[in-house]
Amino acid sequence: MPEASGHRWRHRARVVAGAVGAALLFGLLWEGYKAFGAPDGGKLFGVRVLPRADDAAMPHIAEILGRFAAPELAGAEPIWLVVLRAALFTLRSVALGFGFAVVVGLLLAVLMQRFRVVERGLLPYVILSQTVPLIALAPLIAGWGGRLSIGSRPWEPWMSVATIAAYLAFFPIAVGLLRGLQSPAPITEELMRSYNAGWWRTLVKLRLPASRPYLFPALRLAGAAAVVGAVVGEISIGARGGIGRLVIEYSREATTDPAKVFTALLGAALLGLAVAGAVGLAELLLSPRRRVSTR
Structure with a gap:
């Protein structure tokens, strides 16, 4: 090998x-x-x-894990199936929010790298945006979304959840990618200019490849942030069907069935690990494979 x-x-x-x-x-x-x-x-x-x-x-860990195999209610489906279905529902909002955050973060990072005046003027507001508490922002997004529609399709609560997920996720992507785009040494930039390479060619051939060690850790943070935003968004606006709503519903039974509460919390944690693992798999697949001679 x-x-x-x-x-x-x-x-x-x-x-x-x-x-x-x-x-x-x-x-x-x-x-x-x-x-x-x-x-x-x-x-x-x-x-x-x-x-x-x-x-x-x-509760004991064995009791929490055993609760997954027990029915949610008497005669109902096993709780692992309910948690899995809710996690997959939330995953839709996470995926859409994460994808939108990647596009926004990429555009912001490229603009801030290309124009220093944009970086000086915009970066403080990008940082400031993360100081707004989600618990106050989520109802505003849900209220604004209620007045919108996509063509003939009305705005749905899960779209507000995806927007909240994107709001949390775009920040690490923009900041991490900006740092990566600015990472090439000045001598390499001089070399590209000596080849008469323009800004776009320098971006594609030098800056983007150099930013890979910064980008994928930022994407993992963004994936975790998207999950947190989606769960908090579902809790804040009362969106049904997702893992956040399941946490609220199971919390009402904390005194009579405490292990049940932790099944929803564990489901949310595993969802975050799955998203981070997907980003890690993408990094592995996109990593350049170097052939090493054995002679």
């Missing part, structure tokens, strides 16, 4: 081993705190600083 291919496989193995190790460590910490933590939690100056360790607040 060529050296480069072997290195990629070793890297994948380390990533998988790290993910499995992190999950096992989290499980050990959870069960350890449940075994030795105070049932009423830890308080400092009358303020609870540590969570409660009783069964209502922290």
Whole structure:
């Protein structure tokens, strides 16, 4: 096997081993705190600083995993199927929001790299946009969307959720890609100018390839942000069918069926991991494969 291919496989193995190790460590910490933590939690100056360790607040991990196989209600579908269906519903909004964020982030980064006056004037507002709390922004987007329509199709709640996901996701893409586009050394830019390469050719042949180490980490952050935005958006505007709405519905049964609440939370977490994994797979497929001579 060529050296480069072997290195990629070793890297994948380390990533998988790290993910499995992190999950096992989290499980050990959870069960350890449940075994030795105070049932009423830890308080400092009358303020609870540590969570409660009783069964209502922290069910055993085995109980949470077993709840996936049990029916959601008596005689209903198993809860894993309900959570999976809700996660796939949310995934539609995440995918649309993420795709729109990639387009917007790419355009903003290219414009800010091309025109320094645009960077100086626009970048502070791009940063400032992320300081607006989603809990206040989501109802505004839903209200504005209610007055819009796409042709003859009325604006639907999941479209507002996709817009909120895009709002959170475009920022890391724009900032990360801008840093990548500005990363080539001045000597390489001089070399491109010596070849009489224009701005567009320099962008395609030099800046975009140089930005790949910056772009894919930014895309992973954007994917996670899109999931957070979609879940928070569903909770804030009351959109039905998604994993965010499922979190709210299951939270009402926290006192009688605490493990059920964690199934929805775990479903949302796995959705975020799936999106990040899809970005990682895309990075692997798009990485240049170098042939290494064995002679």
